[in-house]
Amino acid sequence: MKQLKLPKLLIFALIFYSAIQILYGTEILNGYILHIINQSLIYVILAVSLNLINGITGQFSLGHMGFAGVGAYVSGTISTLVFKINPSSPNGMLIFIFAIIVGGLAAAVVGFLIGFPSLRLKGDYLAIVTLGFGEIIRTVFNNIDYVGGPRGLLGIPKFSNFTTIIVAAFITLVVIRNLVESSHGRAMLAVRENELAAELVGVNTTRYKVMAFVIGAFFAGIAGGLFAHLLQMAHPTQFGFIKSVEVLIMIYAGGVGSITGSTIAAFALTFLSEGLRIGIRAIADATGLPIGGEWRMVVYSLLLIFIMLFKTEGLMGTKEAKLIRLKEVQ
Amino acid sequence: MKRLSLILVLILVAASIVTAQDIKVGGVGPVTGEAATFGVSTKNGIMLAAEEWNAKGGLFNNRKVRIIFEDDKGDPAEGATVYTKLIQQDNVVAIIGTVMSKVTLAGAPIAQAAGIPMISPTSTNERVTMVGDYIYRACFIDPFQGTVGANFAFRDLGARKAAALFDIGNDYTKGLAENFRAQFLRLGGQVVAFEGHPAGATDFKAQLTKILAGKPDVLYVSDYYNDVGLIAKQARELGFKGPMVGGDGWDSPDLVKIGGTAVENGFFTNHYAAADPRPIVQEFVKKYTAKFGAEPDALATLAYDAANIMFDAIKRAGSTKGSAIRDALKTTNLNVVSGQVTFDANRNPIKSAVIIEMKAGKQVYKTTVNP
Numbered sequence: 059m060k061q062l063k064l065p066k067l068l069i070f071a072l073i074f075y076s077a078i079q080i081l082y083g084t085e086i087l088n089g090y091i092l093h094i095i096n097q098s099l100i101y102v103i104l105a106v107s108l109n110l111i112n113g114i115t116g117q118f119s120l121g122h123m124g125f126a127g128v129g130a131y132v133s134g135t136i137s138t139l140v141f142k143i144n145p146s147s148p149n150g151m152l153i154f155i156f157a158i159i160v161g162g163l164a165a166a167v168v169g170f171l172i173g174f175p176s177l178r179l180k181g182d183y184l185a186i187v188t189l190g191f192g193e194i195i196r197t198v199f200n201n202i203d204y205v206g207g208p209r210g211l212l213g214i215p216k217f218s219n220f221t222t223i224i225v226a227a228f229i230t231l232v233v234i235r236n237l238v239e240s241s242h243g244r245a246m247l248a249v250r251e252n253e254l255a256a257e258l259v260g261v262n263t264t265r266y267k268v269m270a271f272v273i274g275a276f277f278a279g280i281a282g283g284l285f286a287h288l289l290q291m292a293h294p295t296q297f298g299f300i301k302s303v304e305v306l307i308m309i310y311a312g313g314v315g316s317i318t319g320s321t322i323a324a325f326a327l328t329f330l331s332e333g334l335r336i337g338i339r340a341i342a343d344a345t346g347l348p349i350g351g352e353w354r355m356v357v358y359s360l361l362l363i364f365i366m367l368f369k370t371e372g373l374m375g376t377k378e379a380k381l382i383r384l385k386e387v388q
Numbered sequence: 389m390k391r392l393s394l395i396l397v398l399i400l401v402a403a404s405i406v407t408a409q410d411i412k413v414g415g416v417g418p419v420t421g422e423a424a425t426f427g428v429s430t431k432n433g434i435m436l437a438a439e440e441w442n443a444k445g446g447l448f449n450n451r452k453v454r455i456i457f458e459d460d461k462g463d464p465a466e467g468a469t470v471y472t473k474l475i476q477q478d479n480v481v482a483i484i485g486t487v488m489s490k491v492t493l494a495g496a497p498i499a500q501a502a503g504i505p506m507i508s509p510t511s512t513n514e515r516v517t518m519v520g521d522y523i524y525r526a527c528f529i530d531p532f533q534g535t536v537g538a539n540f541a542f543r544d545l546g547a548r549k550a551a552a553l554f555d556i557g558n559d560y561t562k563g564l565a566e567n568f569r570a571q572f573l574r575l576g577g578q579v580v581a582f583e584g585h586p587a588g589a590t591d592f593k594a595q596l597t598k599i600l601a602g603k604p605d606v607l608y609v610s611d612y613y614n615d616v617g618l619i620a621k622q623a624r625e626l627g628f629k630g631p632m633v634g635g636d637g638w639d640s641p642d643l644v645k646i647g648g649t650a651v652e653n654g655f656f657t658n659h660y661a662a663a664d665p666r667p668i669v670q671e672f673v674k675k676y677t678a679k680f681g682a683e684p685d686a687l688a689t690l691a692y693d694a695a696n697i698m699f700d701a702i703k704r705a706g707s708t709k710g711s712a713i714r715d716a717l718k719t720t721n722l723n724v725v726s727g728q729v730t731f732d733a734n735r736n737p738i739k740s741a742v743i744i745e746m747k748a749g750k751q752v753y754k755t756t757v758n759p
Contacts, residue, residue, distance in 0.1 A: 089476035093469060209559075210464075210490055212515055216497070289468050290497050293490045296464055332469065335458065350431075351459035352419045 107277035116250025121192025127297030129279025133161030169275025210293035313372030414474035416485025433691030467491035489513035534567025556584030564610035617646025
């Protein structure tokens with residue numbers, strides 16, 4: 059049987075974690091860089107979980123941030139409105155973890171509901187349905203006064219930090235990677251490659267499509283919850299269609315079906331978007347050209363176009379890094 | 389070659405000495421995304437203010453101000469990143485920003501936690517300044533316009549009987565109407581009708597008939613321009629000839645397109661009017677138009693004011709320490725384009741509003757009303 063060799067990835071994660079903590083502690087890394095790392099890690103969870111639906115199972119979801127929205131609002135409601143915790147309250151951390159998990163479960167329930175139309179629809183049609191679902195979720199939050207309506211859910215305590223986020227990202231990677239290599243994952247891949255053939259060899263395609271949506275939505279919900287507790291707010295506009303597309307771009311730039319690719323792309327694109335901020339300012343200062351921050355997104359988009367032109371299959375294709383390649387175990 | 393590099397090094401050293409003396413202030417606005425025009429106006433306003441201060445010799449001890457302006461895309465997540473960058477990476481001493489309340493609310497806790505004073509030019513959500521004692525704003529909050537509208541109707545128009553019509557599904561219009569009623573009653577007037585209409589309505593005759601039965605001297609309509617146009621038309625059709633008063637939701641060229649002549653004898657409260665004869669306004673409009681080729685809108689004006697309020701506070705503090713600037717902000721008493729500004733205990737500005745009259749299909753500056 060093949061399995062992900064956990065210790066190797068764990069050791070890597072621990073080294074990464076300690077290195078960042080030391081660099082931050084000695085003030086070589088400032089809070090800004092740490093904030094970008096935190097954001098990248100949240101995008102890793104979002105991209106990898108979307109990859110399970112779009113890349114591995116071959117469905118086309120455009121409503122991924124809708125799931126994240128469910129996680130953000132449900133966990134935010136639990137921590138802010140129900141328990142009213144703050145970082146100094148006793149058991150605050152426990153309640154926060156509870157809230158995040160409930161947020162993920164709520165998103166999974168919604169994922170289950172959205173998974174159903176995918177039984178009958180394919181490709182573009184499914185994309186439109188998931189897009190619609192994502193927008194419905196956003197509109198619902200917009201209209202519930204209890205969670206702030208159009209003004210957003212405010213005053214969420216800041217519980218997300220580098221430690222909690224990296225633990226969540228690590229768990230996501232391990233679970234989804236092992237899932238893909240399990241018989242369930244193989245069945246999902248079979249659905250992607252040829253649904254009819256999969257059905258003929260006895261794969262319950264319905265079950266695996268719904269499973270992909272439920273698990274993908276669960277982790278998206280976790281990411282949404284972490285995001286809300288990082289930004290200290292949740293706002294309906296954060297979970298719209300455009301935001302879903304941002305995650306979609308990450309999995310395409312990284313390589314559809316490659317978990318490594320999604321992870322790298324989540325980091326690369328988040329850092330690129332911020333790096334251009336500094337890069338464009340430096341160019342403007344050096345040359346005296348009147349180019350401002352608004353050119354950042356132009357360059358960013360151009361770079362994306364070039365990636366897709368010259369590496370159509372994305373940065374990694376369907377390959378995986380050695381670190382998370384699976385090993386035969388007895 | 390050696391000499392050249394020596395010169396280069398000297399220039400670099402000189403440049404770094406000069407920049408070391410500069411006071412870095414962050415600016416934030418959505419220069420891309422759905423609210424890009426807001427962001428561009430905001431950036432222009434801040435940059436113009438900084439240029440003027442630098443031409444006068446800087447903030448204090450000949451130290452010039454250097455604006456580091458960042459784009460927040462109108463997105464809260466991006467806003468949080470930008471605030472973190474300005475504070476942690478650029479070490480700004482203060483922040484002017486940002487435009488949209490949802491983004492300001494993501495940035496404000498970061499500034500508050502770091503002890504960096506900030507002033508938002510245009511975020512009207514009441515919660516913004518409640519984040520903490522480092523957070524200020526330069527615009528009046530929505531309910532304030534209702535109060536000013538009542539003062540104007542009672543004192544300037546001489547109305548004693550008023551009626552209000554608003555959208556029950558909208559916080560903004562409802563808040564304005566409620567504050568109008570409260571102030572009008574406080575002044576000794578009588579409110580004969582207070583009617584809500586459902587969101588998205590196009591026929592207001594039922595509500596208007598009821599309202600006009602009370603024979604009001606003035607009709608307060610706090611809706612946005614598209615509804616105002618229809619309401620004005622229908623009110624005139626039903627025979628109402630008196631003045632109508634509203635808030636900055638009226639501020640659109642489309643108001644006349646929809647309402648036609650029915651909006652004549654209509655007045656609304658706004659942040660500033662380009663035709664306001666006060667010298668500071670005229671000078672600002674002239675400079676801004678010359679530099680950017682367009683008349684400043686309310687966003688540019690409020691950004692310019694917010695920057696001036698912040699620079700004035702840094703100057704009076706005579707220090708770049710966050711707590712010193714915060715304390716100086718608290719005692720602000722400054723004449724800016726949108727009026728004489730002081731701050732209340734919740735760090736909201738107390739200042740005048742202008743009244744704009746709809747005359748012959750055009751917006752005409754009427755008067756300035758104090759709170």
